[in-house]
Amino acid sequence: MxxxxxxxxxxxxxxxxxxxxxxxxxxxxxxxxxxxxxxxxxxxxxxxxxxxxxxxxxxxxxxxxxxxxxxxxxxxxxxxxxxxxxxxxxxxxxxxxxxxxxxxxxxxxxxxxxxxxxxxxxxxxxxxxxxxxxxxxxxxxxxxxxxxxxxxxxxxxxxxxxxxxxxxxxxxxxxxxxxxxxxxxxxxxxxxxxxxxxxxxxxxxxxxxxxxxxGSAPDPRLVEHIRSKIMSYPGVLGTHDLMVHDYGPGRQFASAHVEMAAESDPIASHDTLDNIEQSFKDEDGMIVTLHFDPIVTNDPAVVDMRNRIDALAKEIDPRVSIHDLRTVPGPTHTNVIFDCLRPEDCALNASELKRELAESVQAEYPKAVAKITVDEDYVSAEQ
Missing domain, CATH: 1.20.1510.10 (Cation efflux protein transmembrane domain)
Incomplete structure (x- = not known):
């Protein structure tokens, strides 16, 4: 039958x-x-x-x-x-x-x-x-x-x-x-x-x-599939801020930020994102919109700072991560601006997480002033 x-x-x-x-x-x-x-x-x-x-x-x-x-x-x-x-x-x-x-x-x-x-x-x-x-x-x-x-x-x-x-x-x-x-x-x-x-x-x-x-959280298997497919393309350094919208079976839409080298050819990076979006449409029947996040990769000081602050964030909660870090130097201090991804079930609320991470950054870099935007993890999965 x-x-x-x-x-x-x-x-x-x-x-x-x-x-x-x-x-x-x-x-x-x-x-x-x-x-x-x-x-x-x-x-x-x-x-x-x-x-x-x-x-x-x-x-x-x-x-x-x-x-x-x-x-x-x-x-x-x-x-x-x-x-x-x-x-x-x-x-x-x-x-x-x-x-x-x-x-x-x-x-x-x-x-x-x-x-x-x-x-x-x-x-x-x-x-x-x-x-x-x-x-x-x-x-x-x-x-x-x-x-x-x-x-x-x-x-x-x-x-x-x-x-x-x-x-x-x-x-x-x-x-x-x-x-x-x-x-x-x-x-x-x-x-x-x-x-x-x-x-x-x-x-x-x-x-x-x-x-x-x-608007329940998406299936973790779907989240991992989207992340793995994005990360499989050359030139992709990371992905975050994934959001999945469910308009019924077989009618899912998603958006995500994709980190790529700021020094790379923007035309080539845009072409890669287009290819990823088309792949989701052809192979998964899903409309996915991707946002290009340029990441500085040729300045050792910025790279080291990003890695160190990400490690500080994970000391607070292993699932916490940072992205979109940039610095604005000044005569007396340097503004360190970045986003922090907070898991849905994190023990700290957004204000507490921001305060604790800012204090950790200040202790590590005395002349730095952390400007942190806390993003909620809408898919309840580590990105």
């Missing part, structure tokens, strides 16, 4: 997601009907709860399909970066639906505990639940393979949800068998456990889908 979808959808990411969603809708509706029938006939609130969970999954799949459709809309004057965040919004709607279903299941399970009714055990009940476990296991593998192929967090989340359903349904089946063998009524308790589990999953999904909308 995976290869069939990929063969018919080609490189159309939205079509792959939509086709996967349609398959999941059909399977979830069939499971919901089968479980609801068995649950109502047997009087099992936990099985009815599991059926409602499948119904919520089908609703989630519908929202996901709509999200893929809307996210594929091209950019327009009002949305110059495209509509990719619709996929995140659809994920948020799905998460809220999951949470609401969990709350309703908890309420119905509490009612069952307060007014218990015997559950009718049957072979059909066992068959339906075993079939559900098998189908959900297949759906988990199906969505994971497609999600990894098109790098879709939505499909990967759906895969995880299906895996969770395998666990929940297995728990319901176990409670039915235990009740049959021992006579101990666990249906209400199991329904309560399933409801709490679904509700907790909804809360976690809400957090996961809200994070990219609020």
């Amino acid at each position: 995976v290869e069939w979808i990929l063969r018919h959808a080609g490189d159309d990411r939205a079509r792959v997601g939509s086709m996967a969603g349609m398959v999941c809708i059909v399977l979830n509706v069939v499971l919901c009907i089968a479980k609801a029938a068995i649950g109502l006939l047997s009087g099992s609130v936990s099985i009815v709860a599991d059926a409602l969970n499948n119904l919520s999954d089908a609703s989630s799949n519908i929202v996901s399909v709509l999200g893929f459709k809307l996210a594929s809309k091209p950019a327009d004057p009002e949305h110059p970066y495209g509509h990719g965040r619709y996929e995140y919004l659809s994920g948020l709607v799905v998460a809220v639906l999951v949470l609401l279903i969990g709350v309703e299941l908890v309420k119905s399970s509490i009612d069952k505990l307060l007014a218990p009714e015997p559950m009718v055990f049957s072979l059909a009940l066992v068959v339906v639940l075993l079939l559900s476990i098998a189908v959900k296991f297949w759906m988990a593998a199906f969505n994971r393979r497609l999600g990894e192929r098109i790098e879709s967090e939505t499909l990967l989340a759906t895969a995880q949800d299906s895996k969770n359903d395998v666990i929940a349904t297995a728990a319901v089946l176990a409670s039915a068998i235990i009740t049959r063998v021992t006579g101990i009524e666990l249906d209400g308790w199991m329904g309560l456990a399933v409801g709490l589990y679904i509700g907790w999953s909804g809360i976690q999904l809400i957090k996961d889908t809200v994070d990219p909308l609020l």
Whole structure:
């Protein structure tokens, strides 16, 4: 099925997601009907709860399909970066639906505990639940393979949800068998456990889908990939101030400063930056804008000072670094101007870091006055 979808959808990411969603809708509706029938006939609130969970999954799949459709809309004057965040919004709607279903299941399970009714055990009940476990296991593998192929967090989340359903349904089946063998009524308790589990999953999904909308830090692997690619080009001495903006899956933009020798031909340096930007566009599908930072490399005094101050910064925190250092000599003192990159979780705030580093520079170079600009590390990774 995976290869069939990929063969018919080609490189159309939205079509792959939509086709996967349609398959999941059909399977979830069939499971919901089968479980609801068995649950109502047997009087099992936990099985009815599991059926409602499948119904919520089908609703989630519908929202996901709509999200893929809307996210594929091209950019327009009002949305110059495209509509990719619709996929995140659809994920948020799905998460809220999951949470609401969990709350309703908890309420119905509490009612069952307060007014218990015997559950009718049957072979059909066992068959339906075993079939559900098998189908959900297949759906988990199906969505994971497609999600990894098109790098879709939505499909990967759906895969995880299906895996969770395998666990929940297995728990319901176990409670039915235990009740049959021992006579101990666990249906209400199991329904309560399933409801709490679904509700907790909804809360976690809400957090996961809200994070990219609020501007979460990029994947460290992406940060390292960008840095490594920039540093692989001849003439590049360093890179810093990397910022990554996420406008939806496959719609990431980045900017960074690139350090190159100030003495080099500016035309040649500009050409190198153009080549790097084009490489990101061609090979990664990412728009990257690079800023040229000239670094003095033929003045030993300036080079030694930059290296020494960078070492002083790392004595404060090994992840701290400096860049864009230049000096302005005067008759009584020399202004040493540079930027300092502060990690997001540094123990010192910006003012404390600036003060401590300025004191270290003053102690090392008595005639120097440090003019420091503290930059925040927006990618939470050492540059």
